[in-house]
Amino acid sequence: MTDIHKLAAVLDEAVRTGRAVPRPEQDYDVADAYRVQEELIRLRLSRGDRLAGVKLGFTSEGKRRQMGVHDIIFGRVPESSAIGDGSYADLSGYIHPRVEPEVVYLIGRRVASPADAFAPDAIAAVAPGIEVIDSRYEDFRFSLPDVIADNTSAAGYAVGQWRPYDPSRWNLGVVLEIDGRVVQVGSTGAILGDPRRALAEAARLAERIGTVLEPGWILLAGAATPAEPLAPGARVRAEIQHLGSVSFTAS
Numbered sequence: 001m002t003d004i005h006k007l008a009a010v011l012d013e014a015v016r017t018g019r020a021v022p023r024p025e026q027d028y029d030v031a032d033a034y035r036v037q038e039e040l041i042r043l044r045l046s047r048g049d050r051l052a053g054v055k056l057g058f059t060s061e062g063k064r065r066q067m068g069v070h071d072i073i074f075g076r077v078p079e080s081s082a083i084g085d086g087s088y089a090d091l092s093g094y095i096h097p098r099v100e101p102e103v104v105y106l107i108g109r110r111v112a113s114p115a116d117a118f119a120p121d122a123i124a125a126v127a128p129g130i131e132v133i134d135s136r137y138e139d140f141r142f143s144l145p146d147v148i149a150d151n152t153s154a155a156g157y158a159v160g161q162w163r164p165y166d167p168s169r170w171n172l173g174v175v176l177e178i179d180g181r182v183v184q185v186g187s188t189g190a191i192l193g194d195p196r197r198a199l200a201e202a203a204r205l206a207e208r209i210g211t212v213l214e215p216g217w218i219l220l221a222g223a224a225t226p227a228e229p230l231a232p233g234a235r236v237r238a239e240i241q242h243l244g245s246v247s248f249t250a251s
């Protein structure tokens with residue numbers, strides 16, 4: 001791809017205006033796609049935003065099948081996209097938002113390589129989460145480089161109460177409800193076959209693009225189930241067995 005800055009500017013404008021853009025006409029590879037993502041985040045941070053952490057995408061078969069994409073992807077989570085547990089989420093800036101239930105880890109130490117991810121203090125705490133994804137591309141359709149460039153569709157996140165991390169509890173039931181109706185069920189074991197692998201995977205992808213995971217950051221480990229459309233007025237709740245629940249109402 002010739003113009004990383006141009007594509008980043010187009011995606012940045014789509015985020016700021018809430019208007020979808022066509023997929024780029026030119027093909028480009030995954031390495032260039034991460035350069036676009038880097039520039040997109042740089043633009044956002046230059047406006048005073050900060051990073052709350054990082055995320056993985058397509059870590060479960062359900063999500064890969066839903067989107068027709070077959071590689072794990074890495075994105076950044078801006079602080080300004082936080083949605084308070086039990087609060088209202090303003091949908092006016094979104095294009096075609098969807099929600100998915102997530103396991104969220106609190107990173108406890110500097111993680112510079114996959115080996116660091118297995119240190120006893122690497123994960124400080126765990127919580128149930130809901131991620132809002134909102135592709136900036138028309139019709140929510142994209143190739144693997146497209147979705148990486150678009151910061152993996154990251155658009156919002158809510159985190160429930162933090163609990164001590166217990167590595168023996170890796171295969172837990174997950175329920176996503178909208179307006180009190182169960183719309184997705186799954187298991188945290190669907191995340192990479194075992195969500196304990198998520199931090200190592202995030203570290204591997206971060207290392208490849210020259211980034212280090214910082215203590216105090218969160219990691220959204222990737223949806224355990226396919227995503228559901230998010231409509232105004234919807235009450236969304238995710239519950240993970242033994243970890244509790246997190247919710248918000250779309251306004």
Ligand code: OOG
Pocket residue numbers: 056057058059060063067100131133134135147152153154221222223
């Ligand atoms: C990409 C983001 C996928 C996940 O948890 O799998 C993702 C998308 O589906 O638009 O965040």
